[in-house]
Amino acid sequence: MEIEAHLHMWLSLLIRWAHLIVGIAWIGASFYFNWLENHLQRQNQQEGTAGDLWAVHGGGFYYLKKFEVAPGQLPPTLHWFKWEAYATWISGMALLVVVFYWNAQTYMLSPGAGGLSPGAAISVGILALLSSWIFYDVICCRLSGPEWLVALLIFTWFVILAWVLSSLLSGRAAYIHVGAAIGTIMVANVFRVIIPAQKDLVNAVSEKRVPDPGKGRSALQRSRHNNYLTLPVLFIMISGHYPASYGHPHNWLVLLVFSLAAVAIRHYFNIRHLPGFRAWPLIPAVLLLVGLIIVTAPDSATVSKAETLTESVDSRDVYEVVESRCTACHAATPSFQGFASAPLGIELDSPEKMQLHAEKIYQAVAITRTMPLANLTQMTDTERHLIARWFEQRDAETQR
Ligand code: HEC
Structure with a gap:
């Protein structure tokens, strides 16, 4: 099981890497040709030529010329730009499968x-x-x-x-x-x-x-x-x-x-x-x-709900919630199926680590509510309010 999660992580990393490389090649070439088109010198061109330009790059001079329609006869080698686009799509689909569908x-x-x-x-x-x-x-x-x-x-x-x-x-x-x-x-x-x-x-x-x-x-x-x-x-x-x-x-x-x-x-x-x-x-x-x-600024609704919890929040209660809802994934060795290590390196498997990530926890649980992932560990709203209250009290204390 662990080895599967490990291999899955590498597969995802390698495909993402490839996707980025071919994507840069594709979009980079497309930006470059747009740039060429926009910067061609178009005045006083000879018959059949739409424009030309000079450029210096990487220690050499380049002279480029665009034909109005086409050269009279085809050159022996003509470069095409298409595999960058196809490879971007293919690697993107592979990434979609490996990250999302898997x-x-x-x-x-x-x-x-x-x-x-x-x-x-x-x-x-x-x-x-x-x-x-x-x-x-x-x-x-x-x-x-x-x-x-x-x-x-x-x-x-x-x-x-x-x-x-x-x-x-x-x-x-x-x-x-x-x-x-x-x-x-x-x-x-x-x-x-x-x-x-x-x-x-x-x-x-x-x-x-x-x-x-x-x-x-x-x-x-x-x-x-x-x-x-x-x-x-x-x-x-x-x-x-x-x-x-x-x-x-x-x-x-x-x-x-x-x-x-x-x-x-x-x-x-x-x-x-x-x-x-x-x-x-x-x-x-x-x-x-x-x-x-x-x-998109955090709205005050979560905050005001949290305020209804007037008594001061004990960190130990908060840690209990984190332990039951988060550490299946966010631990040095996660127990949740499919995870080889804590997502984004965020480990929450001790009260100290929880304190370290307090602000991120607050954001993810109370503001964006994107965590627990897909609420797989079924966190309740009361627990979210508890965490919000805990963070706000903690915040107020550090500001004093
Ligand atoms: C089922 C596994 C799982 C559980 C349970 C889970 N997380 Fe996560 N968490 C993830 C994954 C995966 C990511 C990385 C998402 C990404 O790549 O953007 C993540 C990212 C995060 C992040 C950083 C990105 C963000 O969304 O802000 C924080 C903070 C976080 N989790 C906090 C928590 C807290 C707090 C809990 C418990 C209330 C929790 N997570 C429960 C899987 C989980």
């Missing part, structure tokens, strides 16, 4: 919501990825309306998805599935639209025919979408480590507001090289982020 009981389910079985929760997750791509693709292919309408429909889809998932699954699982749905759309865009259009372009050059303009237009639209989806997806991927985001009672709204800010920031990077005042997208972005910080 221990679905622990990570997919939320104590309050849904009452789903682990199998049903996994099905909901997979369905979210599939249906998002189908909906998105149909909207892009069938709708000939203006681009803002397409964007509005995609956004509405994600509002509904975030809301549905957060009412059926644990906050972390809901977040990661919204992120994975966006990631799936982005990779499927590369696989199904952008790369086929590039193949057509390359074939057209060697066959000396005109490339299919429809394919080119779709590819441009999809890469523009991918561009705006990058920053939201990166936020969602790291937010699982911040319980104040996914643990908020309106966690789906937190996700959407942050995503809007991220889109605005991306827009700023897309237009900042243009002449004139181009920093305006940062204004809504900053307002949205500041608003989020204010709205």
Whole structure:
């Protein structure tokens, strides 16, 4: 058993590592090509050339040139950028399975919501990825309306998805599935639209025919979408480590507001090289982020409930609660199935260690209520209030 948890930990770490590496390669290349496009020197170009630029990096000079359409004949080696995207999706799916589906009981389910079985929760997750791509693709292919309408429909889809998932699954699982749905759309865009259009372009050059303009237009639209989806997806991927985001009672709204800010920031990077005042997208972005910080501040409800416990709280009673609700996982050698060591190194298996982590315990138990994980150890509200009261008294004492 212990060896299984140990191997599981390593598997998860190695896949996460790989996912990060290929993700950096993919998004890094995409940022780089966006940058190129925005910084090409376009004046006084010779016939057939759209722009060029000089760069210095790593001890060498580079000269890059973009063709208006295509070179007269294909070069012997042409570099493609697609495996970074595919590998990011494949490793991401593997991570989803290893971290979330492997221990679905622990990570997919939320104590309050849904009452789903682990199998049903996994099905909901997979369905979210599939249906998002189908909906998105149909909207892009069938709708000939203006681009803002397409964007509005995609956004509405994600509002509904975030809301549905957060009412059926644990906050972390809901977040990661919204992120994975966006990631799936982005990779499927590369696989199904952008790369086929590039193949057509390359074939057209060697066959000396005109490339299919429809394919080119779709590819441009999809890469523009991918561009705006990058920053939201990166936020969602790291937010699982911040319980104040996914643990908020309106966690789906937190996700959407942050995503809007991220889109605005991306827009700023897309237009900042243009002449004139181009920093305006940062204004809504900053307002949205500041608003989020204010709205997600711990509300006083837990605190005032805790105040109803007027008599002073004995640390020994608190430790008893921690021992019965937390140390199955948070101990040097956890007894809970699937844990090889204390999660995030937070050990709570002695009164001293409990004191050491007092503030974190208070946050996780009384404010975000993300602990005990999925409330697997069935902590009661009375116990949460006890811990809140204990921390507040302790806090007041240290301030005196
Ligand atoms: C079923 C196992 C389990 C139980 C029981 C459990 N935890 Fe956790 N805890 C975890 C895991 C897993 C993480 C890491 C989550 C992550 O990676 O973000 C964690 C993270 C934490 C963190 C740091 C991140 C956060 O959410 O703030 C704190 C603090 C914490 N737990 C406190 C507690 C306390 C206090 C209890 C008892 C009331 C408790 N936990 C019960 C599994 C558990």
